[in-house]
Amino acid sequence: METISIIDSKDYVDQKVKIGVWLTNKRSSGKIAFLQLRDGTAYFQGVVVKSNVSEETFKLAKELKQETSMYVVGTIHEDTRSHFGYEIEIEDIEVVGKSENYPITPKEHGTDFLMDHRHLWLRSKRQFAVMKIRNEVIRATYEFFNKEGFIKLDAPILTGSAPEGTTELFHTEYFDKDAYLSQSGQLYEEAGAMAYGKVFSFGPTFRAEKSKTRRHLIEFWMIEPEMAFMHQEESLEIQERYIAYLVQNVLDHCDYELGILGRDRDVLKRYTELPYPRISYDEAIDLLKESGEFPDVKWGEDFGSPEETYLAEHFNKPVFVMNYPKAIKPFYMKPHPTRDDVVICADLLAPEGYGEIIGGSERSTDPEYLEEQIVKAGLNKDDYEWYLDLRRYGSVPHSGFGLGLERCITWLTGEDHIREAIPFPRLLNRIYP
C-alpha cells in the first residue's frame, strides 16, 4: 500500500492507499460519517461506513474534532458530485495530533478575528487557493525571465537610498549610520543591467505608507527587471508578454484553485490577448473629463483608485498609461525629448478595479540632470555617487519596471483585498502574527 497525497488520487482509483490529513469539517448519521479532509495539496471527502469498519473506527470517526491530524487508510473512488472529483472510502484511522476547540469554525467570523488567527486561517480553502496561485506566479516569473535571458540579481534590503521618495521610508540604524528598508531594488538593478545586460530582482520592499486601502501593504514583494540597451517601447512589449505569460500559466496550472475561488477563466483568457492598449497621460485626462464622472480631474495630478478603475474598465483589459507629469514621478525617469513637463514612463493598470500593477520607465542617462533631480527630491547627493557612476562609465539607454506581486495576485485571483495575497500581511495596524 502506498502513502500518497490527495492531489494524486486520480492515479489510484480503486486502489488502497494511506494519506496524512487534517479534518476540516464533518457530518455523520447513525450509519455513515463524511469527513472533509485536506493535506495541503487538495481537499476531498472521506467516507466511513459503519458496516465496513470496526466499531472503534466508526466511533473514532464520529468523535474527531476539527483540525485533528491523522493517517487514513482506504480506497480511492471517483466522486463526480464534488469539485475535486475523488473521495476515499476509509477503512482505518490513526490519529496523529489531537485538536480541541479550533478557533476558526465553519460559521462566519469577522475579518479582525481571522487576521488575528492568520497562522491558522491559512489552512482554509480560499487561502490555500490564493497561496497556490501565488506560488505559480513566482514559478512562472523565474521561468519567463530565464527564457528571456535575464539573470536574477538580488538587491539589498538594508539601503542608504530612497528611490521612490523620502516620505515613505522605514528608518533603522546601521551601527552608527542611518539606514532604510528597501523601497525598491531598482537602482541596484540598474547597476546590474550595466554589468550583465538583462537582470531582475525579486524581493520584499517596504513602504511606510499611511494608506489604509484594499491595495496597500506596508511590506510587499516586487519583481524588478532592468534592461540595458533598451528604450521604453521595447520594455512595454516585455511587460505585456510577461503579464500574459503569468495569466496563461495560472490558467494552465491552477484550474483547481481557480475553481475554488470561482474565478471566471474566460475573463482571464481575455488578458492573454496582446497587445494591451497604450494611452498617454494626456489622453487619460481627456477620457476622464469626457466621462462626466470626474468633474474635478486636473492635469498634473496623480490618479486615485476611481480614476484607475475607470480607465482600465474603459478598455476592459490591462492598459498602459504613458508619460505622466514629471512632478509626480521619481527623480530617475528620462525626461521626454520634446516636452519638459512629462517623463518617459508607464503604469500598467489592471481591469476590474485592481489599479496599478506595474510602474516602470526609461531611465535618465544624463549625470548632470540626475544630480539636479536628486537634490530637488531632497536626497543627499553623496549617497548617490555610485548611481551617478553608472552614467559616467559607459552609460547606455536602459529601461525597467516593477511588478507588485500582491497587486497582481489580488487581480488574478479576484480577491477583494490585498491582505489575502500574502501569507502574513503587514498592514497599517497589524504586525501580528
Ligand code: 4AD
Ligand atoms: O510604482 P512603484 O512605486 O515603482 C517602483 O518602485 C519602481 N522603482 C519600479 C521599477 O521601475 N523598478 O511600485 C511598483 C509596483 C506598483 O505598480 C504596485 O504594483 C506595487 O509596486 N506597489 C505596492 N503594492 C502593495 N502595496 C504597496 N504599498 C505598494 N506600492 C507599490
Ligand code: MG
Ligand atoms: Mg507607481
